Amino acid sequence: MTQQLILDLLPPSPASLDNFVAGDNDEVLDALRNLRPGRAIYLWGPAGAGRSHLLQAVATGGDALYFGREDTAAALKEIATSEALHYRLIAVDDVQHLDDDGQAALFTLYNRWREVAAADNGFALVLAGDRAPLAMPLREDLRTRLGWDLVFRLELLSDDDRAQALRKRAGERGLQLSPEVISWVLTHYARDMGRLSALVDALDRYSLEKHRAITLPLLKDLLASSQPTKESDNS
Structure with missing residues (x-):
């Protein structure tokens, strides 16, 4: 999966001390x-x-x-x-x-x-x-x-810290992520919160574009649609 393409869908929020997820830091x-x-x-x-x-x-x-x-x-x-x-x-x-x-x-x-x-x-x-x-x-x-x-x-965030941060990020956008979606993201996606926050933002936009609720199939559709085509791979 091309995680960088997900980041390109929406720019991350400007870095601040307030939006840094501290965990043990x-x-x-x-x-x-x-x-x-x-x-x-x-x-x-x-x-x-x-x-x-x-x-x-x-x-x-x-x-x-x-x-x-x-x-x-x-x-x-x-x-x-x-x-x-x-x-x-x-x-x-x-x-x-x-x-x-x-x-x-x-x-x-x-x-x-x-x-x-x-x-x-x-x-x-x-x-x-x-x-x-x-x-x-x-x-x-x-x-x-x-x-x-x-x-x-600096210590990496625990899975519990990252799950809490994902829920908070989603809540700020008026979204609710199911435990299934959060579990999949924590298992299969990047660990750092910059990428995870960008993924939540991209999911929000994609769900609005497709007029679909945020579910695991929608998340996988988003990731699949962000993969380069065979033509672009060979260019």
Whole structure:
């Protein structure tokens, strides 16, 4: 099944701390809500645990920056070495993918962060990767900096947490998902809530389009209709 095509049916809701399903990660949410300039947080955990969601959620507004995997080392270096920084927060995602230039830029940014931590122009750092600081495939001096302040491991949601989140997401759209539908989704679909939320949104639209109630056959029809045709596979 082509899960990415399901996501393309409806864009996911903008990431926020309020729509992050915490599960066993309440301590992480509390730390991010109370983050102040001069502090740093490094988040790590498996794919689907919500690392990117949380970084995008805190890096909102004109006084915050988010650097994702697609951003260049040059852009990060420009920020790290600029004469004046007017940001309250800088977030750097997927640090495990940084090349040598990207690592050098992040090293410079960390040093800049520490120099101004107690000053009026201090800023917060939030970073994320797929493993603990000392296990990161990065230069040694950068690995140690990842652990300079707060470090949290993000835990995947349990099936009960995901089921509750699915029901809540559906309820927000005026829908009711049967236990059969929820059980099938939890068994056969993606684990992360971004994809699961997009699936609920797509189901809502598809049921309206087809004038049918949301049932397991309708869900399977939606997934089948989202698979590429043989012609597109061969193009």
